[in-house]
Amino acid sequence: MSIPTTAALDLSLEAAALTAALCDIPSVSGNETALADAVEASLTTVPHLQVLREGDAVVARTQLGRTERVVVAGHIDTVPVAGNLPTRREGDVLIGRGTVDMKGGVAVALRLAAHVARPARDVTYVFYDHEEVEAERNGLGRVLREHPDWLLADFAVLMEPTATAVEGGCNGTMRIRVTTRGRAAHSARWWKGVNAVHEAGHLIDRLRAYEPAEVDIDGLVYREGLQAVAISGGIAGNVVPDRCDVDVNFRFAPSRTVEDAEEHLRQIFDGYDVDVLDAAPGARPGLGEPAAADFVRAVGGQARAKLGWTDVARFTGLGVPAVNYGPGDPSLAHADDERLDVGQLEVCESAMRRWLGEGRDRGDCGLRG
């Protein structure tokens, strides 16, 4: 365990004030240490928690010997600040980087960790780094590799912003590069060549004609999508291009495996060179599992499909059902005007408390709750 160099957070603050305090320690991916130190320092003072550290990820867990263990997780990094820190409060709205994605969720998780001393289920709280960057740097992935035993659980909740709806599973994602080939020629004698950019027009026709599916799994609808995300071609201002690369992102329902997705794309782009750039499997919602069903019942409302790829897929990849559930409008994540309706913090915290329940030896750690 490292020696904290930052003042501990005051976990007796109400959730909105704690969210603001978390945001006001900037933690853009790669610069999470100060915030991880603060989180660790504050949790270490909580008597009912065992606290572990792995890089800039902090894990804290109850050890009550319950028959069930659940994970409550959130990432502590943010995308770059856009002149929107420190946070400011306008009425019921807290404005600034991280308020939605996802220090509001982290604030709720920290308050649960501090104040729910005797949950009916043992809880492992995970606060991790590097979620907003390349998958191989992801802090949750690193903890899973280095200390798989830390994350053993029956169910997991990622407190990503969902505007307090339960979002189950997630779509998979695959990026491919589709290449058209032509024959270079001087543009003054263009008929000697074959224009690969013009040929890319045919390829884009296929993209435009594609009708993405909506797939129902466990009552949740996963909407697929097939979008060009980049295009490049050209040799010189007077040369017919002999090659054009179109990068395509396929978001696919968890009913497809990565292999299914690749096969599907190769059919769509039959006749062109196709290279897979990267891929991540989707996650089935798993809402039929008892722990998940309990969660949906406890927090209420109608569960829906998660469309973006999130770290829930890391848990479902391990056979652990997982959902997203947290405060904040997800469409404001990463936005320059990122802002949180603080009422959602209370909705979330109450729902999570209902679900975690209190064991027979009811009590809390003595902090003001």
Added chain:
Amino acid sequence: MSIPTTAALDLSLEAAALTAALCDIPSVSGNETALADAVEASLTTVPHLQVLREGDAVVARTQLGRTERVVVAGHIDTVPVAGNLPTRREGDVLIGRGTVDMKGGVAVALRLAAHVARPARDVTYVFYDHEEVEAERNGLGRVLREHPDWLLADFAVLMEPTATAVEGGCNGTMRIRVTTRGRAAHSARWWKGVNAVHEAGHLIDRLRAYEPAEVDIDGLVYREGLQAVAISGGIAGNVVPDRCDVDVNFRFAPSRTVEDAEEHLRQIFDGYDVDVLDAAPGARPGLGEPAAADFVRAVGGQARAKLGWTDVARFTGLGVPAVNYGPGDPSLAHADDERLDVGQLEVCESAMRRWLGEGRDRGDCGLRG
């Protein structure tokens, strides 16, 4: 006049050997000084020529007081060497960088300069640098700016490769950037955005549907063309692109002005942002002018339209009719297997001699011809 630091060329060599000697002094654009020095040194020994120098351009002219003056010009630079130097000879073929574009033509011009001492028309020979690069560095353009009086003439022949056909005038060229706009969104929620690359598919449809004209001027046919030469778009692998730039090169007959060409393109791409990147006017063939008609008669054969933009347009821009005429298959210019049928050197030289004629005070400078 600079002090030549290179041995003079032997202008008594027959044209194929002289072409090889010229090629074997590499002169990729920007590195023409050694060759310019050699050209200058060799012409300075010819008693009937006045020799001038401007940077790496060498100008040599007869001063016989003829009623007509013509320019015979060629560039001495080449595109980069592709492992194809020194030249080698296989039977009637000379192989290597510059053999076609255009040291074969330069060799013929140098031989004419040295051996036609009393032409019926005064002749200004121009050997210039930086033709294969951006127009603003072009050596002919620089001489025109710095010493416009050096190039006064009634007619000009550029000895660019035409396979010994007279090519009159040239197409104009314009490059534009056409931009499609969309709205960025996360690719997992693609329906919140508008994909600018998909929109570029519509733009490419217009390019593919375009039917370029063939325009008859003075009996020569100018084939137009409209080609995408570059495309780029994309923000990140998980973002719907909000912008796509397509660079388009329009090659237009000299019946259109630059302004006409721009207006035409703005109509074709109506609804998109269009920016003109660069443009150069075409040149009408001007074969109705007496000096040009004489030239076509003297060299024989059927004149045809020049399709690429060449420096003839610099002369026609001054009101001086100009044609391309020279040895070498133009489709081999810049090719890695650039190679010259040396028989074309003799055809060219004979034809040029017929046209230049010999004045009453016939004779030559005493070199072996």
